[in-house]
Amino acid sequence: MLPPFLLQWFNIKGMKQIFLACSLFLSILGSSNPVETGHAKASLITNIQDSQQESFYVGVRLEMQEGWHTYWENPGDSGSPFEAKWNVAQGVIVENVEWPTPVTIPYPPLMTFGYEGDVVFPFKVFRAIDADLSSISVDFDFLICADICIPETASLTLDLSSATPNILLDEAIQNLPTEFIQTQSIVEDGNLKTTFKSSQPISSAYLFPRQDNLFTYTPTQELVNLGNNSYEITLPVLNDEAAFISGILSINGEGFQIEEELESASGMSLWQAILFALIGGLILNLMPCVFPVISLKVLSFVSMGGDDNSKIRNHALSFVGGVMSTFLSIATALIIIRSTGSMIGWGYQLQSPVVVGILTLIMLGIGLILLTNINFAAGLTTLGSSVQSRNDYSGSFFTGVLAVVVASPCTAPFMGAAIGYALLQPSFATLPIFLALGLGFAGPYLLLALKPEWISALPQPGAWMETLKQFFAFPMIATALWLMWVFMVQTSGDALILLLLLGLILGIAIWMIATFKGRWKWIGMLATLLAAVQVFNNLPENTIGMVADSSAEQWSLDIESDLQAQDQAYLINFTAAWCITCQTNEKTAFARDKVKEYLAEQNITYIKADWTNRNEEIAIGLARYERTGIPLYIFWKPGMLGSKILPAVLTEDLLIKAMQ
């Protein structure tokens, strides 16, 4: 029998070691399930229904003793999230944990975030159909704390081929905070103020920030009812560098995801954004989708050489007017759409197959008109020779409109940053930036309006112009072909056939206009319109994305933080079928062998985010970089403080250099 003081000493000093030793001993024995770790019982559960399932969940269940807790991914002022090391058969992939909604565990003046009692951590599993399911095991290391903290460990193994689905896991998945809630946040007087809507009466709310070292974790967060189901929650900012808030908003214990750009944190000033918009607009003239239309405009100016200056000036001004009013309309439309709370971006209209279909027909129509040399006078547009014969400036105006419409799939360098700023700032900043963009785009023609005599510096007009004009039909038709591909990606092969039929009817209509006289020559056009309305009204839902790229990983919102945590270098390609700049870069850089070899050699994970169809998460991902449009290329490797944005126009050498 030991003397009492020794026994006591042994109890206090030795208990932890004994627990640790026991759990270690158990884990060495392996294949236990459940395992007593000291202050919790850990078990591995699953919801797999049958052995043919390709994706299902496994869960680590922790039944903690009364008064003990473990931590969320951001543990708060102290503590640590758990670490799970999986051991699975070939062809089985276990994803990162999907964190349940945490609770506040206050130790005033400190605050920690985590879980108490009985908690299940769900992990999604993907498996190849021939993969062996007989055993899946995990080394689960976690910190469990009451007043004191103890690192504990559980080595768990589960035979999935004979496991029965556990309802607790399904409940845990059901309660996961997967839904995003719309918020509007600003940083004001050292506080983050986040506004959100809730139709339920709120008895408690807490915003758990996912990021470390940006906010002060207070025991309670001030909640103000703004009326009209709107609430404002306040948390003190620790660090002015907070550029976005990512976290979980717990309302009455139910969790919602939050991802938002912080308004005051923009690195760009309004003037800088306007300057970028001007430069971007100017460069936009040279982008592949605009070039044919612009060339035609230049041609029509060439044909005006020798005309009197006031006429040239008026045509140039009409064109500028067309460009500016279109940009103004786009800006207004964007402001209105944004006020409804949707995430929007440049080129987003091309996420609608109807818009893509209409653009296809416009491009095709222009191509046919150029080839057949018919004169639409004051109609759709006036391209080329007819302009100088009449004092009809509406043609120039509509060419301006058309140039902007066809420019929409393009993003020029500088433009992405400027538009990103415009759309994330309050409305008063949106208009000037879009006007600057228009001004930059129309800049050369504005110069021409000021100095019409400069036109004589261009080549003399002549028969060559007619030939060149006809030739320009082909870039237009090529653009139409590309749009058809986009349309097919967004809809289906059947819908594409319908679009091609519309093209045929349009061709006939144009031929009728060119060949026949009198009023009824327009019947073909009317038929095209009716048929188009019919087709576009009955389009199937767009569900599929671009053809899967086997060399690229699927993008997700957490992928960057996950890879950075693993010290894994990565390259992210935000792209879409409708983004022609993206597609050009795809061909000139990403698809090249040299680039592929470099990525493999340097062990850089290549990730693709496909925005061909509407996708709120990708819009949020772009917003992190203060962008609303694509292309956007992101690169990071260990040693870099933050990821960097690569140029919008890439070649293989440029891309490789940017990664060195």
Place this chain on the structure above:
Amino acid sequence: MKIFITLVATLSISSFTYAADIKLQNPSINEKAPNFVAVDSYGKSIQLSDLKGSPVILEWTNHDCPYVARHYNENNMQSIQKMAHDAGVIWLSIISSTPGDQGHISPEKANTLTDSRGASPTHVLLDESGEVGMLYGAKTTPHMYMIDANGILRYKGAIDDIGRGMQFFNASFDKAINYVSSQMDQLIANQSLTINSTTAYGCSVKYNYD
């Protein structure tokens, strides 16, 4: 429902204690470090402003915290303390645990621990009330602060870059970047440090919250 009840419960408890106005301060980097007076394990009163002329390193500690224990068991903390000692830097180990909580020890026990672990702090300060801890916003053990010879706060945060996460218990201290030892030269030169603020990791400081 259970989560809901715990949330409501924890919120109401916390709002109650919040009324007692316990609040962590957050001293600014490259500004004057807040002055304090505390009693060391020999009963001597130590005032920060009296130490001017020498750089000072503050180490929040709790010998039973597994994070602290690993730093001491593998001689990591001692080697930095020795480095500071040899360079003429004053090292204050501060215990802010409240009586009855983990890490709270008698002055005698503090001295025994210093001897048995081969540690070389200039003083071990017993901050039972947690006053000094809250003045500096100390959250974890360990939590490190570096003050230069002019009394300017140059660093607050983690001891090294291993950081939060269970990897701490397997990570090698040799491969880690130690923010304190690697920046001691800059501190002695009274310069602003390359890395001056990080997130501290470890056990929570056991303040008196009941």
